[in-house]
Amino acid sequence: MTRPMCILVTGGAGYIGSHTVLQLLLNGYSTVVVDNLDNSSEVAISRVRELAGDRGRNLSFHKMDIRDKPALEQLFASTKFDAVIHFAGLKAVGESVQKPLMYYNNNIVGTITLLEVMAAYGCKKLVFSSSATVYGWPKELPCTEEFPLSAANPYGRTKLMIEEMCRDVYASDPEWKFVLLRYFNPVGAHPSGRIGEDPHGIPNNLMPFIQHVAVGRQPALKVFGTDYSTKDGTGVRDYIHVVDLADGHTAALAKLSDPKIGCEVYNLGTGKGTSVLEMVSAFEKASGKKIPLIKTARRPGDAEIVYASTTKAERELNWKAKYGIEEMCRDQWNWASRNPYGYQTEAKKLGA
Ligand code: NAD
Ligand code: UD1
Numbered sequence: 258m259t260r261p262m263c264i265l266v267t268g269g270a271g272y273i274g275s276h277t278v279l280q281l282l283l284n285g286y287s288t289v290v291v292d293n294l295d296n297s298s299e300v301a302i303s304r305v306r307e308l309a310g311d312r313g314r315n316l317s318f319h320k321m322d323i324r325d326k327p328a329l330e331q332l333f334a335s336t337k338f339d340a341v342i343h344f345a346g347l348k349a350v351g352e353s354v355q356k357p358l359m360y361y362n363n364n365i366v367g368t369i370t371l372l373e374v375m376a377a378y379g380c381k382k383l384v385f386s387s388s389a390t391v392y393g394w395p396k397e398l399p400c401t402e403e404f405p406l407s408a409a410n411p412y413g414r415t416k417l418m419i420e421e422m423c424r425d426v427y428a429s430d431p432e433w434k435f436v437l438l439r440y441f442n443p444v445g446a447h448p449s450g451r452i453g454e455d456p457h458g459i460p461n462n463l464m465p466f467i468q469h470v471a472v473g474r475q476p477a478l479k480v481f482g483t484d485y486s487t488k489d490g491t492g493v494r495d496y497i498h499v500v501d502l503a504d505g506h507t508a509a510l511a512k513l514s515d516p517k518i519g520c521e522v523y524n525l526g527t528g529k530g531t532s533v534l535e536m537v538s539a540f541e542k543a544s545g546k547k548i549p550l551i552k553t554a555r556r557p558g559d560a561e562i563v564y565a566s567t568t569k570a571e572r573e574l575n576w577k578a579k580y581g582i583e584e585m586c587r588d589q590w591n592w593a594s595r596n597p598y599g600y601q602t603e604a605k606k607l608g609a
Contacts, residue, residue, distance in 0.1 A: 268344030270297035276503040282309040293322040298600035333378040340382035353412035364415035399566040427520035441495035441526030445585035446592035453592030455599030472597035482555030491533035495526040495564035498580035508576035526565025543586035
């Protein structure tokens, strides 16, 4: 019997990571997660195991910081990885402006350490979590992978630099294979309601904030800007169901086996733009909850309209998002209503 392919998933306890690990297990991969639990909970790992049934035994977890080189080396010395999916990183834009060095240290030093250890152990296949943030305020739409790149804040600069680092590493050694995935706006949760997004502190992004309002953790949603040149004056984004996004990673892994691939970049989005007010109304419909709104000024650094061209991913990864806004809101609410305090809900119920 051939052994299942073994994938190292950095940041695999986090929001996108946990959904991806589940899809990998269900697709027959064996996965090793390393995560320092800085923005996540080990409960996510046990729930992924539970959802994967028998295949849950193919998941192992190490609480580890990817900047801890000796620990990472030890792991590579004991396990042969076929590829790495690299989610681990800090992602709050506002915080990155306040604490740029923390972001450069975590995201850049973390990635350099990972690439060095991978090279030393001869594992040269990586899928990296980049972001649509590298398109800045796009001059044309939809965003294609060839658009000029820019970054408006330290978080965005870390994504851009890591992309450039991967291109440089590939140029220096064509044995490497990289798939850089530019995510648009991941939302929703696994339909089981067992895993979902559980940000520590007050959420910065739209859907987690709406979720907190719906369960009474925040009084109202501030709508950042109602004077954009869009259908209803509010910002437009390309929201993508996190399970579709997770499936995009299995497609990316398959692509890494293509002998012709070097360092390639793909958008993962739906190609559809939805405004803030449309998203609020879809969520209200799915949840039966009223979301009180406070209309405020634009958030500095926000683009007006961002959505993806999906042509390249459809053509070369053979992947296409299946879910629409209704399913995203249904699954977001299913998760939020069952876990109003995220992975802390059980502890809260017990009065901890
Ligand atoms: P997340 O915070 O839920 O997951 C990231 C995980 O990485 C967390 O579990 C955290 O504990 C872990 N981590 C952070 N630094 C680490 C380190 N030094 N060592 C080990 N573990 C570490 O975030 P997410 O939404 O799942 O995002 C995953 C990746 O996708 C990130 O790189 C993020 O920048 C990128 N991304 C996210 C979005 C989004 O909207 N969620 C959009 C575009 C790109
Ligand atoms: C944010 C990040 C971006 C990252 C992306 C990934 C910022 C400035 N940018 O972008 O770097 O790649 O997430 O998902 O944080 N909105 C409100 N009220 C809120 C929150 C958001 O009206 O409380 C609006 C925003 O103005 C925007 C839309 O909702 O029009 C989506 O916002 P958000 O979820 O933060 O995503 P992005 O702005 O795309």
